[in-house]
Amino acid sequence: xxxxxxxxxxxxxxxxxxxxxxxxxxxxxxxxxxxxxxxxxxxxxxxxxxxxxxxxxxxxxxxxxxxxxxxxxxxxxxxxxxxxxxxxxxxxxxxxxxxxxxxxxxxxxxxxxxxxxxxxxxxxxxxxxxxxxxxxxxxxxxxxxxxxxxxxxxxxxxxxxxxxxxxxxxxxxxx
Amino acid sequence: xxxxxxxxxxxxxxxxxxxxxxxxxxxxxxxxxxxxxxxxxxxxxxxxxxxxxxxxxxxxxxxxxxxxxxxxxxxxxxxxxxxxxxxxxxxxxxxxxxxxxxxxxxxxxxxxxxxxxxxxxxxxxxxxxxxxxxxxxxxxxxxxxxxxxxxxxxxxxxxxxxxxxxxxxxxxxxxxxxxxxxxxxxxxxxxxxxxxxxxxxxxxxxxxxxxxxxxxxxxxxxxxxxxxxxxxxxxxxxxxxxxxxxxxxxxxxxxxxxxxxxxxxxxxxxxxxxxxxxxxxxxxxxxxxxxxxxxxxxxxxxxxxxxxxxxxxxxxxxxxxxxxxxxxxxxxxxxxxxxxxxxxxxxxxxxxxxxxxxxxxxxxxxxxxxxxxxxxxxxxxxxxxxxxxxxxxxxxxxxxxxxxxxxxxxxxxxxxxxxxxxxxxxxx
Numbered sequence: 001x002x003x004x005x006x007x008x009x010x011x012x013x014x015x016x017x018x019x020x021x022x023x024x025x026x027x028x029x030x031x032x033x034x035x036x037x038x039x040x041x042x043x044x045x046x047x048x049x050x051x052x053x054x055x056x057x058x059x060x061x062x063x064x065x066x067x068x069x070x071x072x073x074x075x076x077x078x079x080x081x082x083x084x085x086x087x088x089x090x091x092x093x094x095x096x097x098x099x100x101x102x103x104x105x106x107x108x109x110x111x112x113x114x115x116x117x118x119x120x121x122x123x124x125x126x127x128x129x130x131x132x133x134x135x136x137x138x139x140x141x142x143x144x145x146x147x148x149x150x151x152x153x154x155x156x157x158x159x160x161x162x163x164x165x166x167x168x169x170x171x172x173x174x175x
Numbered sequence: 176x177x178x179x180x181x182x183x184x185x186x187x188x189x190x191x192x193x194x195x196x197x198x199x200x201x202x203x204x205x206x207x208x209x210x211x212x213x214x215x216x217x218x219x220x221x222x223x224x225x226x227x228x229x230x231x232x233x234x235x236x237x238x239x240x241x242x243x244x245x246x247x248x249x250x251x252x253x254x255x256x257x258x259x260x261x262x263x264x265x266x267x268x269x270x271x272x273x274x275x276x277x278x279x280x281x282x283x284x285x286x287x288x289x290x291x292x293x294x295x296x297x298x299x300x301x302x303x304x305x306x307x308x309x310x311x312x313x314x315x316x317x318x319x320x321x322x323x324x325x326x327x328x329x330x331x332x333x334x335x336x337x338x339x340x341x342x343x344x345x346x347x348x349x350x351x352x353x354x355x356x357x358x359x360x361x362x363x364x365x366x367x368x369x370x371x372x373x374x375x376x377x378x379x380x381x382x383x384x385x386x387x388x389x390x391x392x393x394x395x396x397x398x399x400x401x402x403x404x405x406x407x408x409x410x411x412x413x414x415x416x417x418x419x420x421x422x423x424x425x426x427x428x429x430x431x432x433x434x435x436x437x438x439x440x441x442x443x444x445x446x447x448x449x450x451x452x453x454x455x456x457x458x459x460x461x462x463x464x465x466x467x468x469x470x471x472x473x474x475x476x477x478x479x480x481x482x483x484x485x486x487x488x489x490x491x492x493x494x495x496x497x498x499x500x501x502x503x504x505x506x507x508x509x510x511x512x513x514x515x516x517x518x519x520x521x522x523x524x525x526x527x528x529x530x531x532x533x534x535x536x537x538x539x540x541x542x543x544x545x546x547x548x549x550x551x552x553x554x555x556x557x558x559x560x561x562x563x564x565x566x567x568x569x570x571x572x573x574x575x576x577x578x579x580x581x582x583x584x585x586x587x588x589x590x591x592x593x594x595x596x597x598x599x600x601x602x603x
Contacts, residue, residue: 015361015460019568024547027210028240028247030217030254042570044459066362069395070568071547072297073211074313095331095366095397096297100313156194157327167327168218171319174193 001165002105004087004132006059008141010123013045016063017070018097020044022079024071035079060130061088062119068097068108077101087132089139089152091116102158103167107134109152122148134162177435179333180400181368184308184432188291190325199327200308203290205320207235208276211295213254215318227262228324234285235259236268238276239543244550274515274541277301277483281385282515284414288403288429293317293326298483298565299398300391304384305411306403306432308368311392331368331397332441333434334359338373340449345599347493348383349485349563349582351375351446352390353454357464358444365395367441370434375448376401381410382487389484390565393461403429453597455561456580459569467585467597475579477560478509478590479572481539482546485563485583486514488521494563494583495527497591497601498534504593509536510552516541534590548573561589 020043022035029035041050061067061080067090068076077100080088087107101108111119122128125143132139139150154162164170178186191199205228212235219225227233235255243249252269259267268279277298286292288306292299295317302309312326320326336355355369369391376384384401391399401407408415408425419425453467480486480494491513503509511531513519519541522528528538545552546564554560554576563586567578581589584598591601 017568019547019566019571023570023574024549027547027549028245028251030213030247030251032214042568042574044569066365066395069361069365070297070392070566072295072299072311072313074214074295074315077313092362092365094395096311096313100315103313103315155196155329157197160194167315167319168222168322171323171325171327172222172224175191175199175323175325 001163002086004107004134005130007057008060008062008128008130009054009058010120011045011048011061011063012120014064015066015069016043018068018073018076019070021068021076022073027073027075032078032082035075036082039079039083055083059084059086061085062116063088063090064116065091067093069094072096074100077104077106081106089119102161105162105164105166107132107162111150111152115150176439177437179434179438180306180370180402180432181308181331181333184289184291185330187289196329197327198330199325200291202293202320202324202326203232204285204292205233205317205324206276206280206292206294206299207233207255207317208239208296209237209251209255210239211314211317213251215295215314215321216254216258218318219322224322227264227321230262230264232324233264233321234266234280235264236273236276236279237270238273239547240549241270241273241540241542272516274518275483275486275543277389278486278514278518281305282517284411287411288407289432293320297392298389300396301385301389301483303388303391303398303400304381305407306400306429308398308400310397329366331366333370334364334367335370335372335440335443336446337443338371338375338446338448340375340447342375342448343451345453345584345597345602346451347582347584348379348386350451350454351448352387353456353464353580354448354451355446356390356394356462358446359394361394361460361462363394364391367396368398368400369394369396370400372402377404380489381406382489385487386484390461393565402433453582453585453599455585455595456567459567461565461567461580467581467595470595471597473579473595474559474593475507475561475589475595476558477552477554478507478586479545479552479560479562479564480510480583480586481512481514482543482564483514484565486512486518488518490563490583491518491522491527494587495530497584497587497598499530501534501591503535503590507590507593509534509590510539510545511536512539512542512544512551514541545572547571561586561595
């Protein structure tokens with residue numbers, strides 16, 4: 001099972017697509033590690049530095065609605081994974097991206113819009129750490145001088161994939 | 176209560192339900208291309224499980240970067256080629272006979288009503304035009320599909336899009352689907368399938384229906400679906416004539432998949448397209464759609480006609496009718512990529528290739544290439560392309576480029592004037 005939790009990167013925009021997460025010109029790479037320097041290279045977001053200066057300082061992404069829309073490329077979750085980002089928290093996800101995250105044993109956590117708003121409001125405290133207990137389905141956001149706990153939910157299938165380490169492991173044991 | 180076509184297909188293919196709501200379906204067709212499959216192949220080899228569940232149900236093509244543009248893309252082709260050979264995958268299409276996956280696979284008759292289809296490509300929803308449940312998936316789902324012939328889904332809810340009215344002159348299936356996406360928004364069909372029905376859809380050819388279903392994913396849809404009918408039978412007849420007594424027999428068999436009249440929908444969208452005008456996208460999201468006439472001041476650098484959305488023979492005829500006897504505007508580059516060798520040959524026979532070449536177009540081979548900024552027409556920073564493809568995301572056709580999605584007619588008309596142009600102003 002993968003480990004989850006750590007510093008949060010806030011991406012305050014809906015509809016971030018997989019071309020923005022990893023542009024197609026890098027899809028000729030057949031090794032996941034090769035994607036590492038290009039994560040979020042084409043992201044269009046005010047205040048976001050596409051130069052990658054944020055890289056290495058985040059393990060959790062918090063974003064808005066429809067994250068991972070567009071192309072089915074699993075290179076998008078892979079590009080996150082090789083940058084040690086194993087959890088994305090959003091209002092909702094594009095279906096294929098969400099499935100790709102769990103298929104790789106990673107977390108795509110959906111929370112209602114108002115809860116996402118509350119989490120974004122925390123960013124005013126400066127750097128935020130998110131601890132994740134995937135068994136108890138609990139998030140704990142920490143900042144200097146405070147903390148906030150939030151429950152989340154996963155389907156039984158999502159849970160099984162996270163525990164198994166991914167869909168290949170699950171399917172191979174069962175079919 | 177009645178069932179939708181999707182519910183019927185799920186029922187007929189249900190292999191396991193390991194958890195409530197998780198449906199593991201048996202797959203009829205697993206399609207592969209050279210971008211998303213090599214990593215699955217490498218992983219299977221690493222796991223010492225380099226096997227395929229049924230080579231006759233696996234279809235493979237090199238289409239995204241072909242001919243290979245560099246050593247890396249050449250290696251991706253080689254991995255797929257060697258794998259297809261190793262596992263006796265007969266339906267493998269390599270250079271010389273390859274075409275854009277979602278154009279060549281239907282053309283070969285691989286997709287039938289009621290089928291379950293996956294591919295590591297989001298535009299797999301195209302094949303729903305045949306009344307199949309066809310979903311784009313990631314490499315891991317593809318890998319399990321190759322190995323075990325199964326894929327897990329939550330049963331998607333259904334959105335019924337009822338399209339009625341007669342298409343105006345100069346308005347095509349592409350304009351219709353852009354209008355549908357505008358109304359649904361890019362997130363409006365997530366975890367849903369879109370059933371395209373109504374008189375307008377019944378009147379459409381299979382190629383037009385493929386254009387509709389192709390862009391279901393741009394509204395977030397898992398698949399687009401049309402009800403299989405006499406047109407479906409006629410399109411497939413050369414491939415199925417041995418399986419049925421006659422076309423009426425085939426039609427009766429196909430109709431068993433139709434959604435029941437009392438099936439339940441999460442949402443019903445009624446669209447009267449009688450007043451629809453030619454439209455185009457104007458931003459980085461496919462739901463940012465405007466009338467072409469309202470943005471005709473936008474200058475363009477490139478016209479691209481091709482792709483799984485609009486690279487079929489009817490699309491090329493539609494564009495050629497406008498291009499005939501004209502020249503590309505000074506400074507505008509034109510690229511035509513017929514989606515398959517069959518389309519290319521047909522266009523040659525009809526004199527359409529000549530029309531484009533005389534107008535100054537570069538006629539490229541069948542490939543996905545420029546649509547996702549990989550080859551054969553990548554944009555430079557600051558350049559603008561009017562394109563018959565399906566995505567206008569930032570950087571999609573090249574970093575810093577802008578893509579305006581449009582019908583082949585609008586693309587062709589814009590090439591003549593040098594700015595976005597309502598094709599009705601030029602239709603002869």
